Amino acid sequence: MSNTTDLPSTSQPPSDRTRVRRVAENARYDRATLHAIIDAAYLCHVAFVDGKGTHCIPTACWREGEHLYIHGSNGGRLIRLLQDGTQACVTITHLDGLVLARSAFNHSMNYRSAMVYGQFEAVAEKQASLAALMDHIAPGRQSEIRAGSSKELAATTVMRIALGEAACKVRTGPPVDDTEDMEHPAWAGVLPLVQHRAAPVVDPLCAIEPPPYVRAWAHAPC
Numbered sequence: 001m002s003n004t005t006d007l008p009s010t011s012q013p014p015s016d017r018t019r020v021r022r023v024a025e026n027a028r029y030d031r032a033t034l035h036a037i038i039d040a041a042y043l044c045h046v047a048f049v050d051g052k053g054t055h056c057i058p059t060a061c062w063r064e065g066e067h068l069y070i071h072g073s074n075g076g077r078l079i080r081l082l083q084d085g086t087q088a089c090v091t092i093t094h095l096d097g098l099v100l101a102r103s104a105f106n107h108s109m110n111y112r113s114a115m116v117y118g119q120f121e122a123v124a125e126k127q128a129s130l131a132a133l134m135d136h137i138a139p140g141r142q143s144e145i146r147a148g149s150s151k152e153l154a155a156t157t158v159m160r161i162a163l164g165e166a167a168c169k170v171r172t173g174p175p176v177d178d179t180e181d182m183e184h185p186a187w188a189g190v191l192p193l194v195q196h197r198a199a200p201v202v203d204p205l206c207a208i209e210p211p212p213y214v215r216a217w218a219h220a221p222c
Contacts, residue, residue: 101175
């Protein structure tokens with residue numbers, strides 16, 4: 001599939017394993033692009049290897065400064081291995097459209113993706129980081145909810161990975177067909193895909209009036 005984009009590549013890869021080799025013109029190594037892709041996500045996938053093979057686990061994520069954060073139960077396999085210093089690769093992808101070309105092999109997708117390599121480290125100030133997660137989910141939420149108990153906090157580990165070794169790929173725009181295919185009688189263009197926020201659904205057992213961030217949910221940009 002063709003992945004040509006109309007955006008120029010920026011800066012240089014921070015390491016050899018982050019260098020984008022396939023359709024390198026789609027590569028982005030700048031911090032602004034990386035931050036924007038992470039900040040638009042609620043979910044990432046963490047890939048790692050153990051004695052039983054290769055695994056890729058989806059988990060909630062958020063960014064604070066130059067680190068991507070995740071959390072989990074102390075007894076979980078992912079957390080245990082990451083605490084032991086296992087090398088990991090974290091990925092995030094936003095799919096923005098299906099690109100329909102005149103030729104089957106020139107079909108593509110418009111997307112924004114990021115990959116982060118390295119080792120996670122445990123976070124000592126767990127409470128502050130978990131509060132940041134709550135406000136990433138819904139700004140203002142942390143000030144309203146019951147704070148975690150000491151038992152709940154003790155059973156949870158917060159991990160972070162530095163964003164120093166990361167790469168992004170971005171594609172936008174129409175299909176790129178070969179000259180000889182331009183007269184082929186097939187529709188060509190983009191089928192956009194947009195994340196949509198629907199109206200909040202109240203818990204039937206909740207009698208609390210929705211706060212401003214809930215009332216604004218369906219109208220806020222994704």
